[in-house]
Amino acid sequence: MDRDFLFELLKTGSVSGNEAEIEKKIFDYMQDKADLVTVDELGCVTAAVNPNAAFKVLLAGHADEIGLMVSAIGSDGTLMVTHIGGIYTTAFPGHKVRIYTKNGIIYGAVANSRSIAKNKDIRASDLRIDIGAESREDALSVVELGDTVTFDTDARELLNGRLSARALDDKLGAFIVMEALSEAKRRGASVGCYASATTGEETTGNGAYFAASRVKPNIAIAVDVTYTSDNCGISSAETGDIALGKGPVICNNPSIHKKVNAALRECAKRLDMSVQTEAASGRTGTDGDTMHKTGIGVPFALVSIPLRYMHNPAEVCSLKDVQDCIDLLAEFFVSCTADMELKPF
Ligand SMILES: [Zn+2]
Structure with a gap:
């Protein structure tokens, strides 16, 4: 192969x-x-x-x-999202993500805290992505509603011919x-x-x-x-x-x-x-x-x-x-x- x-x-x-x-x-x-x-x-x-x-x-x-899609942007510049396919919503808080924009990939961190981590019923609409933007206008200069999001991960070979990605x-x-x-x-x-x-x-x-x-x-x-x-x-x-x-x-x-x-x-x-x-x-x-x-x-x-x-x-x-x-x-x-x-x- x-x-x-x-x-x-x-x-x-x-x-x-x-x-x-x-x-x-x-x-x-x-x-x-x-x-x-x-x-x-x-x-x-x-x-x-x-x-x-x-x-x-x-x-x-x-x-x-599967992944996420940017649905709205808060006044603080964080991205709000909806789910695309059968995601595990609880896997996202605290994780790095990639946002696929028309000008290429930008990176973000999904907000997390002790209270978020305790919420086992967290929905996609509860997630907030911090891309470093300081305002809605700042975020909108690089992101469009409808842009898609995945975990920021790489493929890695494990022991015994196994692969993680x-x-x-x-x-x-x-x-x-x-x-x-x-x-x-x-x-x-x-x-x-x-x-x-x-x-x-x-x-x-x-x-x-x-x-x-x-x-x-x-x-x-x-x-x-x-x-x-x-x-x-x-x-x-x-x-x-x-x-x-x-x-x-x-x-x-x-x-x-x-x-x-x-x-x-x-x-x-x-x-x-x-x-x-x-x-x-x-x-x-x-x-x-x-x-x-x-x-x-x-x-x-x-x-x-x-x-x-x-x-x-x-x-x-x-x-x-x-x-x-x-x-x-x-x-x-x-x-x-x-x-x-x-x-x-
Ligand atoms: Zn499949």
Whole structure:
């Protein structure tokens, strides 16, 4: 895998609705690795191998991340915010943040005190960001309402091939689908192979609708992160027994296609790769749900990367799982044939 490109994605802010910078990096990176690279009106970059083939397989990983949006500015120059996606509001007080303005990044500190720290019901609208401004006018000279905000964090390698960063959910997925597509081209896949870095998954899911509606795939696979049960506070009864380093996670749920799951398991077997299984009782809460309902309906599956501390400033994954996901999905692309029968009988 191209670790430099992964780290480039991880250092790029991409709060839902503000993904143009990261998508342009993916667009440029894929130029010499795919047969065709396109961008749609919502900003989703889709790379293709064999774009003229009739049978099409689409992988989607979302490039957007959760965060905050500047909603108002106080007379003292502090920024007020609303939430973008499923944030842990209590993780913000006392933390450094980046504000993405039209003239580049500026930095801030989220106000904290003993009374704020005791408020477990703190809402996004209770947060105040100190950017050093001395008045509303001072702040408005650099910040606009609608600017987005993330934690000011960097990606760091930990022991045992593990990686900690903000928004591994789901820059890992966007990275994996592009690496799997590049590998499918090298290995001479015969069907139409597509990889899309979707926008807006954390808020509306609309990017995946645009991407899948344009590709019209026969099979779609969402590539996202999932909760592990190997760390504090997460029950395996909710998630299945999921651990870091034990391989890609295949999801069983009422709408996920059993034949696609079976084909993924066959691929893992050929690669002598261990995979894990999770259960979702209804919707998966991923781009898979959206792609499934495009066009005349699209059979879909969900392949997930085990992740600790999802939606926190320091999420943790295993780089071995990332490589396994790339290998599994490249093998899936290569193993697909135009005469695959997807009806159950
Ligand atoms: Zn995600």
